[in-house]
Amino acid sequence: MTRLHVRNRGAFAYVDGELADGEGDKLMRLHDGGTASRWGFALYYASSDRYEDSLLPTGGFAGAPEEALDCACPLHLAAQDI
Template identity: 65%
Template sequence: MIPLMRLRYGGYASVWGFAVYLGSSGKYQDSALPNGNVASSPEHALDCACGLYLADPTAWQQRPTN
């Protein structure tokens, strides 16, 4: 298993902080989402972390609404 991120409970089931794992140092770095929020849903945190590791910015961009 490869570390990717960790979640920190924010007091509500839908509000979590997150930290991205830095392979270069073996530590976690508190992070903010691309929209500037430091807490959000676990899904948004995972999208952001995966996008960073996979170099895919579309992972955290807003999907167009019709």
């Protein structure tokens, strides 16, 4: 990903990624967890066009935004290689 686009809607932050060729991809949704370092995490699934609550590698449904990006970006990039 070369660029991230974040849009807010209510208590949610929707994060999209942009590749070097300008192609965009929905990545994830974050839900305000009450602190700047704790956010709920939902991956975007293109197959169902939905965001679904997902576990972070640490095993929780909430964590730092950096953890969520570290989880979502490789999954979406790997899916594009298929």
